[in-house]
Amino acid sequence: AQKVTQAQTEISVVEKEDVTLDCVYETRDTTYYLFWYKQPPSGELVFLIRRNSFDEQNEISGRYSWNFQKSTSSFNFTITASQVVDSAVYFCALSEVSQGAQKLVFGQGTRLTINP
Amino acid sequence: SQTIHQWPATLVQPVGSPLSLECTVEGTSNPNLYWYRQAAGRGLQLLFYSVGIGQISSEVPQNLSASRPQDRQFILSSKKLLLSDSGFYLCAWSWSGPYEQYFGPGTRLTVT
Numbered sequence: 113a114q115k116v117t118q119a120q121t122e123i124s125v126v127e128k129e130d131v132t133l134d135c136v137y138e139t140r141d142t143t144y145y146l147f148w149y150k151q152p153p154s155g156e157l158v159f160l161i162r163r164n165s166f167d168e169q170n171e172i173s174g175r176y177s178w179n180f181q182k183s184t185s186s187f188n189f190t191i192t193a194s195q196v197v198d199s200a201v202y203f204c205a206l207s208e209v210s211q212g213a214q215k216l217v218f219g220q221g222t223r224l225t226i227n228p
Numbered sequence: 229s230q231t232i233h234q235w236p237a238t239l240v241q242p243v244g245s246p247l248s249l250e251c252t253v254e255g256t257s258n259p260n261l262y263w264y265r266q267a268a269g270r271g272l273q274l275l276f277y278s279v280g281i282g283q284i285s286s287e288v289p290q291n292l293s294a295s296r297p298q299d300r301q302f303i304l305s306s307k308k309l310l311l312s313d314s315g316f317y318l319c320a321w322s323w324s325g326p327y328e329q330y331f332g333p334g335t336r337l338t339v340t
Binding site: 145147149154155156157158159162164203207209210212213214215216218219220221 | 260262271272274277278279285287316318320322324325326327328329330331332333334336
């Protein structure tokens with residue numbers, strides 16, 4: 113069965129620090145997709161990135177970057193020069209295709225607090 | 229562009245009462261639709277998903293049911309609510325295939 117582990121339950125840093133959120137996954141599929149979502153205090157989940165299992169290139173989007181390593185089954189997320197607006201719960205997710213639908217298996221989330 | 233709506237935003241219901249939560253998607257056709265529940269512990273639990281009208285797959289046996297009466301409408305129901313049904317309910321949609329899911333604003337349900 114698919115599984116996603118986010119070992120860091122809560123992280124608290126001071127603004128402008130860099131912070132890395134860890135994500136480790138388990139799957140027997142050879143083709144799969146990984147995702148990161150952000151859940152601000154309002155509650156709505158915001159999609160950040162999708163990565164397929166054949167593309168191990170790191171991705172950078174502004175202050176956000178993602179490091180995908182199949183050898184260690186990890187898909188870590190780094191925020192550079194963190195800001196208070198980055199405070200949220202962040203979820204890593206793994207795809208699982210079933211009956212024509214792609215289901216997402218979520219980790220338990222990491223609550224990130226950026227202090228001014 | 230696509231948008232997803234959920235209502236109501238918040239709901240307080242007594243134990244044993246019925247429930248109906250509605251989700252609608254605009255700007256796309258034949259989306260895959262999903263219902264999730266997020267309890268106080270933060271994790272998201274997939275409850276139901278649908279790949280087409282009238283097609284519902286259940287993930288977890290429970291006190292809830294889902295229906296898809298129209299292409300872009302997804303309804304979550306219960307005949308009799310339990311205290312354990314309290315939580316944050318999120319609806320999501322995706323295109324068919326290995327694509328990301330987009331979530332609605334959620335409904336916060338408190339069963340008293």
